[in-house]
Amino acid sequence: MTLAPESNPKIQDTPPFRIPLSEADRAFLAGLGATLRRYAPHETIMRQGDDEGRAFIIHSGWSCVHTDLPDGERQIIDFPFSGDIIGLRAYQSPSYISLTSITKLIVFEVPAKALTAAVEHSPRLAGTFLSVAARQRAILVEHLTNVGRRRGAARAAHLLLEIGTRLGGDGQRLASHYECPLTQYDLADALGMTAIHINRILKDLRELDLLSFRHRTVDFINLPATKKFAGFNPSYLLLERI
Amino acid sequence: MTLAPESNPKIQDTPPFRIPLSEADRAFLAGLGATLRRYAPHETIMRQGDDEGRAFIIHSGWSCVHTDLPDGERQIIDFPFSGDIIGLRAYQSPSYISLTSITKLIVFEVPAKALTAAVEHSPRLAGTFLSVAARQRAILVEHLTNVGRRRGAARAAHLLLEIGTRLGGDGQRLASHYECPLTQYDLADALGMTAIHINRILKDLRELDLLSFRHRTVDFINLPATKKFAGFNPSYLLLERI
DNA sequence: CGGGCCATTGACCTCGGTCAAGACGTGTGG
DNA sequence: CCACACGTCTTGACCGAGGTCAATGGCCCG
Known part of the structure; x- marks a missing residue:
């Protein structure tokens, strides 16, 4: 190579x-x-x-x-x-x-x-x-479902949960904390919203004690509650081995 | 077989x-x-x-x-x-x-x-x-773009243009008219909206003289204008031949 | 120190959702 | 042949999530 x-x-x-x-x-x-x-x-x-x-x-x-x-x-x-x-x-x-x-x-x-x-x-x-x-x-199918059918706060939480899981590697581990270099504009462009509204949603998620995304860091404050809130089921992230 | x-x-x-x-x-x-x-x-x-x-x-x-x-x-x-x-x-x-x-x-x-x-x-x-x-x-990527970034009327028009093109077969022909058995509930579930709003959007599209979807039939009244309105570029539908 | 990018917040508005009520058409059973 | 039920379409009134516009402040980096 x-x-x-x-x-x-x-x-x-x-x-x-x-x-x-x-x-x-x-x-x-x-x-x-x-x-x-x-x-x-x-x-x-x-x-x-x-x-x-x-x-x-x-x-x-x-x-x-x-x-x-x-x-x-x-x-x-x-x-x-x-x-x-x-x-x-x-x-x-x-x-x-x-x-x-x-x-x-x-x-x-x-x-x-x-x-x-x-x-x-x-x-x-x-x-x-x-x-x-x-x-x-x-992943793409879940993304479309997310954008098409979940409301803003759940949509943002779902994406951050997915990214945290994918960072884990095998698609099943999910750390309570990870570094995330995405801007609120990036999130907005992924979620079909405006950065201004993403900002308000992140504030809501903090005030709901679900998760915090500040200073390039995602912290899951209450992971089970966040998963439930976002309707997040990581099975779609499993990589089928041959 | x-x-x-x-x-x-x-x-x-x-x-x-x-x-x-x-x-x-x-x-x-x-x-x-x-x-x-x-x-x-x-x-x-x-x-x-x-x-x-x-x-x-x-x-x-x-x-x-x-x-x-x-x-x-x-x-x-x-x-x-x-x-x-x-x-x-x-x-x-x-x-x-x-x-x-x-x-x-x-x-x-x-x-x-x-x-x-x-x-x-x-x-x-x-x-x-x-x-x-x-x-x-x-097609899935375009669908996500449609739902995430286009507003209701353009979104609906885009989907109906895509379906018309796919019905043509090779992904490039687009008839000005086709029969479509989808209900407004189906369209709503595809486009991330409610059927009630789809109904209003279809009414708007008729009144804009862009297209009509009634009685299981899609009629493109002004195809070039509709393509422009929806930002529809069918190149993603081309099937690359080997 | 200044410029740019990013985050934050308020005021206001609109698109699209919710609730409710009918209308229409078609297939089924009486 | 009619009555009815159900699925679908249509419309109005109202509401709320999210977009738009504008201003400000923090931070990093040249």
């Missing part, structure tokens, strides 16, 4: 899927021409409408996948984390989404065709990609 | 992907144990939370994929059409979505494991599934 000049050689050179890969698969993946790249915060890595031949696998850092609307607004589709794949598709085509870094971000960049080739080369890899894609679809 | 007793032998026995399959792939698909089944209107075919081992490929008819909330509400995720796949995933697991018929519905039912096996057996089939899944993801 080629390392970009700016990469840190200490970073492990295999995408951090949480599904075990065979040595052969690792070797094949390493031969695909993947490049480990770093991006500064708030860089546009891929822009909606561009002819894109790349796919991305998140190594570490925060970013968002979003659509752009003609009026300059955006809808954040997902905050992908380590091991998530962006741009898995059959062939090159104009991208319908944008990818923007939020913090410093490290990603594996792979020619999209190479990912397709991987699918065709290794049934096991195909299964891995299928698993990862299925989980990302479940 | 096994035919269920109630099936009509005149129905062609290969899933109607709009991507050409080789004879070998057809034969392999036919050997997977797929069953052609018919459902009556308003039947629950798969329920969220059930342990599901089946996947579905829509043959014909209208249905909806939705999530169910504890309070009895639901969020419609998609109205799948001919060739769309539901339940493509690595292995058996509890379903996080429900599938309900709206009209009479004909589907191919396949053991989910068989689909995975197909992916592992035929690189070409894997690519076909990847293409179909990528398009369905694009």
Whole structure:
């Protein structure tokens, strides 16, 4: 696997899927021409409408996948984390989404065709990609349900619970506390609301003794009550292992 | 391919992907144990939370994929059409979505494991599934954008434009008129609103001379104006061919 | 020190939800 | 053939969640 000049050689050179890969698969993946790249915060890595031949696998850092609307607004589709794949598709085509870094971000960049080739080369890899894609679809489905059917406070709480769980790794652990570099504008763009209203909602959630989000830190004050309040059931975050 | 007793032998026995399959792939698909089944209107075919081992490929008819909330509400995720796949995933697991018929519905039912096996057996089939899944993801992304960022009237118009385009088949044709068996409750559940408000929105859209939805029929009165009003760009509906 | 980004809050307004009441159509049973 | 019930559509009155506009303050960084 080629390392970009700016990469840190200490970073492990295999995408951090949480599904075990065979040595052969690792070797094949390493031969695909993947490049480990770093991006500064708030860089546009891929822009909606561009002819894109790349796919991305998140190594570490925060970013968002979003659509752009003609009026300059955006809808954040997902905050992908380590091991998530962006741009898995059959062939090159104009991208319908944008990818923007939020913090410093490290990603594996792979020619999209190479990912397709991987699918065709290794049934096991195909299964891995299928698993990862299925989980990302479940997350997206839950996101739509959240935006479409929950009211503001529950919606915000649900997203913060989901992020806390995804940070845990296996999709089941949930710490009572995590650092979160998202701004209230980011939350608003993910939740289909305005940042001003997000601000009021966060105030409400604090006053309800459910959770506090200040100074880039999320603190769950009463985790069971918050889960109930948000209707949060983490089963959709489970990554099915092969 | 096994035919269920109630099936009509005149129905062609290969899933109607709009991507050409080789004879070998057809034969392999036919050997997977797929069953052609018919459902009556308003039947629950798969329920969220059930342990599901089946996947579905829509043959014909209208249905909806939705999530169910504890309070009895639901969020419609998609109205799948001919060739769309539901339940493509690595292995058996509890379903996080429900599938309900709206009209009479004909589907191919396949053991989910068989689909995975197909992916592992035929690189070409894997690519076909990847293409179909990528398009369905694009549709879902646009749906989230619609619900999160467009206001009611544009949101409703956008959905009706999308459905009209998807009915066309290749994702680019859009008739000025189509029959639509959805109720205003269905639209509301898809768009994250109430049926009462959908009713007022449809009235507004008629009075704006954009479109009319009455008596199970959608008529686009001024198609270019409606597309502009809804911010509708059908490129996300293109099915990339291999 | 100044500029920019972000968070916070108030005043006001509007979109969309809630509640209630009918109208219409269609299929069913008497 | 009629009566009725049920699902769906329609409309009005009212309310509340969330958006808009505006002003302010904190904080970080050049």
